Amino acid sequence: MLYQIGTLTLDTRPFSADDVNRSASADFAVKPLIGAMQAREFMGEGDDTLTISGQLLPFKTGGLTELEVAHQFRKSGQRLPVMRGDGKMMGWFVIESIQERHSELMRDGVGFVVKHQIQLARVGPEGAASSIIGALLSLFGVIGR
Template structure:
């Protein structure tokens, strides 16, 4: 497994990823003072984005169904956990953007090669899975997206 986005596994086949980009930030406030450079006050964690990209061969290997499932999660606004293949948890994310580029279209309009990009934004109010209610709500949200 390369990455896990909620119920979707990105692996070498059929739905793969070949690049990952992560951009994180911090929120700071500038305090004005006279005669000196303004000191910065740390206000908390800032935006945290993950971008996964890859190429699919839908007519040979598949992967189009998984991409449509990710699109369904995005359209439903479902927050999903994101995990790297080595077990590193990135927290709960919203899928905010999906791009597809089809090349060499077949007679059904599907590309022989399909380049995709999925952009995820970390949710600041991560759901708690400590109780049964949190697990039930997360599972219900995943099934609604499917």
């Protein structure tokens, strides 16, 4: 296994990946100071995106069914856990976009070679915001009185 996106497994076949790009950032509030460099206050984690690219050979090894599963995840907006092949949990992600390119079209309109690119954005796990709010309210004694 190369990557696991929810129940979707990317491996060497039938649904393969050959390139992964990750882009992560942090958010800072810039505060101007007189006679000094601007100060930056850490505001939290910024965007964290994964782009997984690969190539399918549907007439030799398949993979179109798995590509359709990825489209269903995208359409539903479902939060999915992502795990790398070495067992590292990458976090919870949603599929923002999928690009596919069919080349060497066969008689049914499907490409002999199908290149795909799946763009994922990191999100918090389901219910994370409500559990944080509940914890904060309990700190101030609002809940349970």
